[in-house]
Amino acid sequence: MDKPFNNKAWFLVLPVVILVAFSAVIPLMTVVNYSVQDTFGNNAFFWVGTEWFQEMITSERFHNSLIRQFMFTGIILAIEIPLGIFVALNMPKKGWGVPVSLVLMSLPLLVPWNVVGTIWQVFGREDIGLLGAALNGMGIDYNYTQNIFDAWATIIAMDVWHWTSLVALLCYAGLASIPEAYYQAAKIDGASRWATFRYIELPKMQRVLLIAFLLRFMDSFMIYTEPLVVTGGGPGNSTTLLSIDLVKMAIGQFDLGPAAAFSIIYFLIILLISWALYTIMTNYDKGESK
Amino acid sequence: MSGATLTHKNNVSLLSRLGISKSGLVMTAYLVFLMLPLYWLLNMSLKTNEEILSTFTLWPDNLTFQNYITIFTDPSWYSGYINSITYVVLNTIISITVALPAAYAFSRYRFLGDQHLFFWLLTNRMAPPAVFALPFFQLYSSVGLFDTHIAVALAHCLFNVPLMVWILEGFMSGVPKEIDETAYIDGYSFPKFFVKIFMPLIASGIGVAAFFCFMFSWVELLLARTLTSVDAKPIAATMTRTVGAAGIDWGVLAAAGILTIIPGALVIWFVRNYIAKGFALGRV
Numbered sequence: 001m002d003k004p005f006n007n008k009a010w011f012l013v014l015p016v017v018i019l020v021a022f023s024a025v026i027p028l029m030t031v032v033n034y035s036v037q038d039t040f041g042n043n044a045f046f047w048v049g050t051e052w053f054q055e056m057i058t059s060e061r062f063h064n065s066l067i068r069q070f071m072f073t074g075i076i077l078a079i080e081i082p083l084g085i086f087v088a089l090n091m092p093k094k095g096w097g098v099p100v101s102l103v104l105m106s107l108p109l110l111v112p113w114n115v116v117g118t119i120w121q122v123f124g125r126e127d128i129g130l131l132g133a134a135l136n137g138m139g140i141d142y143n144y145t146q147n148i149f150d151a152w153a154t155i156i157a158m159d160v161w162h163w164t165s166l167v168a169l170l171c172y173a174g175l176a177s178i179p180e181a182y183y184q185a186a187k188i189d190g191a192s193r194w195a196t197f198r199y200i201e202l203p204k205m206q207r208v209l210l211i212a213f214l215l216r217f218m219d220s221f222m223i224y225t226e227p228l229v230v231t232g233g234g235p236g237n238s239t240t241l242l243s244i245d246l247v248k249m250a251i252g253q254f255d256l257g258p259a260a261a262f263s264i265i266y267f268l269i270i271l272l273i274s275w276a277l278y279t280i281m282t283n284y285d286k287g288e289s290k
Numbered sequence: 291m292s293g294a295t296l297t298h299k300n301n302v303s304l305l306s307r308l309g310i311s312k313s314g315l316v317m318t319a320y321l322v323f324l325m326l327p328l329y330w331l332l333n334m335s336l337k338t339n340e341e342i343l344s345t346f347t348l349w350p351d352n353l354t355f356q357n358y359i360t361i362f363t364d365p366s367w368y369s370g371y372i373n374s375i376t377y378v379v380l381n382t383i384i385s386i387t388v389a390l391p392a393a394y395a396f397s398r399y400r401f402l403g404d405q406h407l408f409f410w411l412l413t414n415r416m417a418p419p420a421v422f423a424l425p426f427f428q429l430y431s432s433v434g435l436f437d438t439h440i441a442v443a444l445a446h447c448l449f450n451v452p453l454m455v456w457i458l459e460g461f462m463s464g465v466p467k468e469i470d471e472t473a474y475i476d477g478y479s480f481p482k483f484f485v486k487i488f489m490p491l492i493a494s495g496i497g498v499a500a501f502f503c504f505m506f507s508w509v510e511l512l513l514a515r516t517l518t519s520v521d522a523k524p525i526a527a528t529m530t531r532t533v534g535a536a537g538i539d540w541g542v543l544a545a546a547g548i549l550t551i552i553p554g555a556l557v558i559w560f561v562r563n564y565i566a567k568g569f570a571l572g573r574v
Contacts, residue, residue: 003398003399003400004398004399004400005399005400005401006399006400006401007401007402008399008401009395009398009399009400009401009404010395010401010402012391012392012394012395013391013392013395013396013407015387015388015391015392016388016389016392016411016451016455017407019384019388019444019447019451020411020414020447020448020451020452022444023414023426023444023445023447023448024414024417024422024448026425026429027422027425027426027429028417028421028422028425030425030428030429031421031425086316087316087317087320089313090312090313090316090317090320091313091317092313092314092317097314097317099562099563101317101321102562103555103558103559103562104321104324104325105320105321105324106558106562107324107328107551107554107555107558108324108328109505109509109554110505110508110509110551110553110554110555110557110558111509111550111551111554112508112509112510112511112525112526112550113509113510113511113526114511114526114527114529115526115529115547115550115551118529118543118547119327119328119330119331119547120327122330122331122334122540122543122544123326123327123330123331127343128334128342128343128346128540129330130326130327130330131326131327133346161323161324161327165324218415218416221418222416222417222418222419222420224418224419224420224512225511225512242418242420243418243419243420246418246420246421247420247423247512250420250423250424251423251424251516256424259424263418263420263421266418266421267416267417267418267421270416270417270418271413271416274412274413274416275409278409278412
């Protein structure tokens with residue numbers, strides 16, 4: 001769409017800018033402030049420059065959390081995106097099944113995040129949880145508080161349970177926008193199911209898939225409450241993801257300087273990757289509107 | 291010839307019938323996977339603690355509502371719900387009010403730095419709440435807003451307002467701008483046009499945006515817990531109380547969990563026809 005250039009539009013965005021500046025810029029400046037200073041208490045701060053950043057970048061603890069975080073995000077994206085597409089392709093298109101599946105699928109998205117954690121914590125326990133008891137009943141030695149693999153499997157299953165519907169609903173919206181004529185044309189051409197998917201459905205879903213990918217990337221990279229409730233970051237530190245580590249450092253140990261440097265590096269990583277995805281997305285929009 | 295057509299027809303109907311049953315099977319399996327943990331929570335909430343710990347039953351032997359009664363008769367429990375709903379509603383109102391004009395500006399005009407501003411807004415959606423927890427605590431303590439509903443509502447604007455602008459912009463861009471121009475020619479002023487003509491046109495978009503606002507504010511806990519202690523404590527934080535000296539009160543914990551799902555389920559029911567479009571941020 002051709003948009004006129006008008007700087008008066010700034011008045012319309014001003015409330016948002018003020019509000020977000022208050023709730024984002026001021027706190028962020030506080031973080032920056034801490035990241036370059038050290039204190040001996042009593043609110044006496046002195047300048048340390050980039051010392052905390054150097055410490056963080058070279059610290060093993062940070063590297064390990066980062067690697068775990070990338071592993072977690074990679075695994076859940078590799079499961080949720082294909083599974084979401086698959087579910088969307090199988091969703092009913094008309095009749096009573098539509099509202100029923102829409103409502104049931106959205107339900108996990110509306111569960112408070114710590115309740116999600118609680119649900120899976122209970123569900124996976126071998127004494128009172130259905131999943132844990134069933135697995136142990138089948139002779140599989142499953143215990144997410146002791147075994148690292150089980151802990152990872154549990155938090156990944158939890159995230160898949162929690163968020164696959166988001167991907168599926170997005171794809172469903174993309175699929176719903178494909179005119180029936182396309183399918184008829186494909187049928188006349190004798191296109192196989194795979195060809196129909198590859199050349200009609202996938203291109204139409206590309207845009208929503210990018211949104212899904214961006215949202216899932218951002219949210220899984222920030223995940224905190226759910227794994228904390230289920231595993232508490234354990235066993236050992238095996239499920240201590242970035243946010244959990246950060247909160248431990250900032251509020252648990254009150255290491256403000258390193259925690260602030262940690263925050264900024266963390267934020268920059270998310271920013272960089274999201275910026276790349278966002279650029280791909282806007283370029284895609286431009287290409288489509290031409 | 292007619293026989294061939296008939297067989298062909300039969301084949302198609304058989305295939306499509308098979309196709310439906312296959313999709314149905316996939317959907318059923320997926321929905322069962324989604325519902326199992328919720329069913330287990332519901333099951334537990336209707337049992338006594340003795341039954342939860344001593345026997346393993348798929349359905350409560352002695353059905354009891356005692357866990358729910360405990361919650362509804364104890365002010366420290368139900369005030370958690372009131373607190374949560376208060377700040378969620380406040381946040382939704384604030385977010386929608388400021389996001390509407392901004393989304394209009396982004397969808398209709400180009401202006402100095404618009405793309406940078408849009409991306410900057412989005413970056414706030416990307417900011418991990420863990421980064422902001424401590425600074426928020428200090429900021430709101432210093433202005434005397436600690437442990438108030440408005441503090442949580444404002445803090446949640448951090449991620450909700452950018453998302454609102456994003457969603458609403460998508461819906462608004464779908465409205466042809468000839469409508470704006472016609473209204474101005476007819477002598478409507480901007481505010482009158484916006485409220486009387488434009489807002490009804492994107493009513494479903496506003497509904498969807500409100501739903502997302504509600505959802506993300508309702509499910510967030512890290513900031514809500516950091517910014518409150520007693521007076522505005524959210525229900526999700528109250529749940530940690532069930533861990534007592536005598537161990538965990540599983541029944542009450544499960545009942546509280548079920549009760550936190552109900553408002554979400556109600557809201558979903560109202561917006562069910564728009565959910566899919568809303569998740570695509572109005573961009574399909």
